[in-house]
Amino acid sequence: MRNAVEKFTLELNKRGLRPSHQRIKILEYLTNNPCHPTAEKILSEMKKELPTLSKSTVYKTLNAFVEAQMLREITIENNEVRYEYNLIDHGHFKCEKCGLVYDFKIDFDILQFEELKGFKINDKNIYFKGVCKNCLTKDI
Amino acid sequence: MRNAVEKFTLELNKRGLRPSHQRIKILEYLTNNPCHPTAEKILSEMKKELPTLSKSTVYKTLNAFVEAQMLREITIENNEVRYEYNLIDHGHFKCEKCGLVYDFKIDFDILQFEELKGFKINDKNIYFKGVCKNCLTKDI
DNA sequence: TTATATATAATAAAAATTACTATACAAAGG
DNA sequence: CCTTTGTATAGTAATTTTTATTATATATAA
Numbered sequence: 594m595r596n597a598v599e600k601f602t603l604e605l606n607k608r609g610l611r612p613s614h615q616r617i618k619i620l621e622y623l624t625n626n627p628c629h630p631t632a633e634k635i636l637s638e639m640k641k642e643l644p645t646l647s648k649s650t651v652y653k654t655l656n657a658f659v660e661a662q663m664l665r666e667i668t669i670e671n672n673e674v675r676y677e678y679n680l681i682d683h684g685h686f687k688c689e690k691c692g693l694v695y696d697f698k699i700d701f702d703i704l705q706f707e708e709l710k711g712f713k714i715n716d717k718n719i720y721f722k723g724v725c726k727n728c729l730t731k732d733i
Numbered sequence: 734m735r736n737a738v739e740k741f742t743l744e745l746n747k748r749g750l751r752p753s754h755q756r757i758k759i760l761e762y763l764t765n766n767p768c769h770p771t772a773e774k775i776l777s778e779m780k781k782e783l784p785t786l787s788k789s790t791v792y793k794t795l796n797a798f799v800e801a802q803m804l805r806e807i808t809i810e811n812n813e814v815r816y817e818y819n820l821i822d823h824g825h826f827k828c829e830k831c832g833l834v835y836d837f838k839i840d841f842d843i844l845q846f847e848e849l850k851g852f853k854i855n856d857k858n859i860y861f862k863g864v865c866k867n868c869l870t871k872d873i
Numbered sequence: 874t875t876a877t878a879t880a881t882a883a884t885a886a887a888a889a890t891t892a893c894t895a896t897a898c899a900a901a902g903g
Numbered sequence: 904c905c906t907t908t909g910t911a912t913a914g915t916a917a918t919t920t921t922t923a924t925t926a927t928a929t930a931t932a933a
Contacts, residue, residue: 611898611899611900611910611911612899613898613899613910613911613912614898615911615912616911631889632889632890633888633889645912645913645914646912646913647912647913647914647915648890648913648914648915649890649891649892649893649912649913649914649915650911650912650913652889652890652891653891653911653912654911654912656891666811668808668809668810668811669808670808671806671808671811671813671814671920671921672888672889672920672921673811673889674811674889674890684846686849686852686854689855695848695849695852696848697846697848697849698846698848699844699846704839704859706824706837706838706839708835708836708837708838709826709835709837709861710866711866711869712826712835712861712863712864712865712866712869713863713864713869714826714861714862714863715829715862715863715864716861716862716863717859717861718858718859718860718861718862719844719857719858719859720858721849721852721854721856721857721858722854722855722856722858723852723853723854723855723856724852724853724855725852726850726851726852729851729852729853751878751879751880751929751930751931752930753879753880753881753929753930754929755880755881756880771920772920772921773919773920785881785882786881786882787881787882787883787884788882788883788921789881789882789883789884789921789922789923789924790880790881790882792920792921792922793880793881793922794880794881796921796922811889811890812889812890812919812920813920814920814921
């Protein structure tokens, strides 16, 4: 575990962010919980271990991480922003029944568009909605 | 113009929605303004012509239209949901400088994923972010 | 034309996010 | 190692976006 703390400390330093206890813990949480949690979820779960952790810290930290390109922000629904530590390009599928968000592999380089020639693309997102296999079989 | 009212009346009836004056006007606005407006924008713009139009009507109507699959909801940023009347599959590009949202053609049928086999897909979305050609040339 | 159900307007409430400020902590220099 | 300086945190208040509530108005069908 010492290893993880050192790894996150190094990464934060590299990005010009101070390796505070809270920041390291939030990175640790996101690594251990690749379930695309919302800020609210992160806060309520982490309060169990870090009772003094505050809402403002979570929001500010997540925003700082996104800006430093350490995290990806996922906006599928307007009423919840989700976060993930996985920076490798992939798509998302959100099940409308159980609410789970699934990852799926996708090669974004294949997607080239005439109409966007001359545009500078910084961020590519793809997400589907529907019902997952699990919920479909449960229905029968 | 009479023609448009009749067209929207028919469409609303077909979907089981009463063709009220407000609903027809909102459809008319979205047809004439394919700029992906937010609820707030629709409300403030339409108040010029329909001063008594209320926030609740706009939100309720837009939600009803999305549910009836007459409109598409675009969530690129968490703090603004945008709406468009164009139901033909396409992608979106949002310029981080000027804020404009551009459409681009895309054949979603090409996008098939092994990992989503057995999943029921109801909705496919793709959006990019970056800087548009217009803003890039202005910068020089 | 009247009865019935749904839609609207106006306001209040809710949920998510951001701003503010005093205190606490991390990094650098003596 | 201690002090200084700047940044981060916690707690709270404020903001923004969206939804709920309710009385009135409107559309449809008998």
